[in-house]
Amino acid sequence: MRRRQRRRRRPERDSGVTDPERQAEAEEAASRLFSGPVDFLRSAPQLQFLPDPAVPEIAFCGRSNVGKSSLLNALTGRKAIARASVTPGRTQELNFFDVGRPEDEGALPLFRLVDMPGYGFAKAPVKVVEKWKALVNSYLRGRQVLARTLVLIDSRHGIKDVDRTMMTMLDQAAVGYRIVLTKTDKIKASDLEKVAGATAAEAKKHVAAHPDIHLTSSEKGMGIAALRAAVVADALGEGWMG
Ligand code: GDP
Numbered sequence: 001m002r003r004r005q006r007r008r009r010r011p012e013r014d015s016g017v018t019d020p021e022r023q024a025e026a027e028e029a030a031s032r033l034f035s036g037p038v039d040f041l042r043s044a045p046q047l048q049f050l051p052d053p054a055v056p057e058i059a060f061c062g063r064s065n066v067g068k069s070s071l072l073n074a075l076t077g078r079k080a081i082a083r084a085s086v087t088p089g090r091t092q093e094l095n096f097f098d099v100g101r102p103e104d105e106g107a108l109p110l111f112r113l114v115d116m117p118g119y120g121f122a123k124a125p126v127k128v129v130e131k132w133k134a135l136v137n138s139y140l141r142g143r144q145v146l147a148r149t150l151v152l153i154d155s156r157h158g159i160k161d162v163d164r165t166m167m168t169m170l171d172q173a174a175v176g177y178r179i180v181l182t183k184t185d186k187i188k189a190s191d192l193e194k195v196a197g198a199t200a201a202e203a204k205k206h207v208a209a210h211p212d213i214h215l216t217s218s219e220k221g222m223g224i225a226a227l228r229a230a231v232v233a234d235a236l237g238e239g240w241m242g
Helices: 002-008 020-035 068-076 126-142 161-173 189-203 224-236
Strands: 038-044 057-062 094-099 111-115 146-154 177-182 209-215
Touching (some): 020 224, 057 068, 057 126, 057 224, 068 094, 068 111, 068 224, 111 224, 126 146, 146 161, 161 209, 177 189, 177 224, 189 209, 209 224
Parallel strands (some): 057 146, 146 177
């Protein structure tokens, strides 16, 4: 029951911290958390290899080459926690990372990041696409602890049809998601404003999309601190300040 209520909550109520002082505090607390332990837990090529659903999870998805590995590395302040983009065959897994390890031996992490397999490979064989769909869909639909998904969109290209398919899958699974524009250092400010506006307008048409669009550059660090704070708030609740 609780899960349904949480997931179906209207996105407007989730709007982020607006008070600048509180925002700065939240960003600092999130940064402290991510500068602590972040450990690779396991890869799950199939559902039976998922870890026990014991702590909240935040999943990351996007077209291959969107900058997902770079964003995960930037958020966690690590150089290579997530592998840089590789061939289609190697990316058909859900990769789990533990964030925050309490002192007690054997205690659970505070939450987990989940690196989902990239989509939209131009030359991916039908079988690979089908396997991706089955794995991702079952994970999204069955994962009670999934607190939020981040859908990454390359700011140079905006939302593409493959992203729309992903967004619709999330809408239908009733999994709330944030849209994150990546590589914003690569385009002019005026173009970024246009693409951000178009993305926000499209997000409004998707029931499970958060209304705020995150503008990020893993290369220059733009938007990373705010996204870190949003991820921690999504996983642990707004009140968490470590
Ligand atoms: P993935 O396939 O989604 O994991 O994408 P990667 O993180 O491997 O990034 C794909 C390419 O985009 C790499 O060459 C990265 O260096 C580059 N890239 C990723 N993020 C940024 C960014 O914020 N700015 C710039 N300029 N390049 C980026």
